[in-house]
Amino acid sequence: MKWLLVLMPLAIALEHFAPDRPLLVFVVAGLAIVPLASLMAQATGSLAARLGPGIGGLLNATFGNAAELIIALAALRNGLHDMVKASIAGTIIGNILFVLGVAMVLGGSRHGEQRYESRAARTQATMLTLAVIALVLPAVYRAIVPTEEAALNSMSTFLAIVLLLVYVANVAFTLMHSKVPKNNGNDAHADTLHHGPLWSPARASLVLGAVSLGIIWLSEILVGAVEPASKSLGLSDAFTGVFVLAVIGGAAEQATAIVAARQNRMDLAMSIALGASVQLALLVAPLLVLLSYVIGPHPMGLVFGPGLVVTILLSVMITGQVASDGRTDWLRGVQLLAVYLILGAVFFYVPNASG
Template sequence: MLYWMLLFIPGAILLEFLVPQQHLLIFLTAALAIVPLAGWLGRATEQLAERSGEGVGGLLNATFGNATELIIALSALRAGLHDVVQASIVGSIIGNILLVLGAAMLAGGLGHKEQHFNASAARSQATLLTLATIALILSSVVASRVPSAPQALSLYISLVLLLVYGLFLVYSLVTHKSLFAGEPVVRDASMPPLWSMKKALLVLAAATLMIAWISEILVAAIEPSAHQLGLSNLFVGVFIVAILGNAAEHFSAISAARKNRMDLALSISIGSSIQVALFVAPVLVLASYAIGATPMDLAFPGGLVLSVLLAVLITGQVAADGRSDWLKGVQLLAVYLILGLAYFFIPEAVSA
């Protein structure tokens, strides 16, 4: 199925050049084109994970998957669309830990009564997300009391977050890599041969580049398409763009969970949120100074910050005991659905 869906890739590119005014058609075609690309990215990640461990595989998937969002956000920064950037950052964080992880737990739980993962690794990741949430809360509180402070404060907080993310990489890949390694995959004769490292990296890089290209087309069409459907900009930024931007992580995490590889599923989903919160967001703050745009800060609207806080709280609860089942997946998906309904019906309240 993934093979014939590759036809949507040239279809989206041709529509963009031939009928650029057909926004809804371009949006639908580009969205379908991302699906097979996400599938190939997921396959490459699984191949790398078998060779290098679940932690490295999940990190590579998160990095290549988030490259698309970083490219799109930089384009929005150059256009001065700070609200779109902030909405996409929050959408990516809550989308990964609620939608992606929830769907992975549900899919894995339907095939396995109970699945297990390293609870210590999960708790350390949840703590990092809490740290990022604290940074967003303090930035917003300071902005509400001292309007002249957010930019300088955000710059220094961004440097701290980048430092913490670098130390987390050392922790997860060097000093405590056994916590994130997961269970080794036992291969048998019925399994397809393992790709070479070169092939897996080439597929990963090619899929990421194509996803970045198609995502540019999709994002350009998504706002007019959403308005045509009667959706608000905030809803589009936090949910629709985030869902499509997380397609690669979504596919990879569900595939890993169905194969009872929950350490890899958590490394992809929670790891991607950590990377967005501790790396992508600070990089965008610093980049806003470099590209000559109006400096961006971390003083997000209160509703966006509250969404991140609620998502991080329930994720920490769900992932604390090192076990998962389909009901935990349903709980995470329910919170995501409730947040979506709030953004859909009262966007002015959550954006305040």
């Protein structure tokens, strides 16, 4: 996908010379982010291969979510709170339904039944369930007890702090129970995870820094064009956030998890896909709530619409069932993809599905 890098200067030029064509600007900027996310995945994969699946999955999830966080911050600064929430929800369900589904289908069709550490997967699924509880309660509270926006914002701030503390505990637990491979990741699988040799830590860090700056620039262009582009296509903000921005922002972990599954490294694939969703729910979303007090026109509460809450809840439920016994196959992947397509159809045909 590196040839798509030529789209980066093209997106910058279109923003300045063709501002009256927002759809073209949006498409070019979105496609230009994909190779940058791929480079980010390759750099983090080089570091991850030396540190084992637990810490490696944490690194991939962290830098994979960097694009999502940058896009969300740009939208937050423009006051697009509903689109920010839709993008967060979309990336969560995209990781646990689309990414895991594709990984299971491709990995299972090549290797048959694949095995992974079920305890780690159950821990991640429990974390996602905890996050859903924190997302459900504010929405239920608002529906049952009419209250002022200030009270909801105060509740959201408290919940955001609790979720951040839980995430810190989760990271500490992961670091304490992860083992670094004896060969420092220099095996055949590690060397070919990204279709090439591992990068040195210095080179990987340099690439991460440069790519992050590029994604920041393109995210500003993308967010500036997203509303007029979605209107020109007749798409709702909910569908654009859940199924368009989410795919663009999550490109890094998607690529890494799927390649890992194809190489029969389902431990790493599960760790990346589930870990990225946990990080979004327990770190990115709470951070955005707190940062909204200093970024953007007004604070953003942790109150998701009923449609988004139900969507996340159902996604977490089926993922917990499918990924609970330490084995996967292509049929389970098909089941996850079917749920993803069903949700996509609902959001496409029901414009207020997030409300």
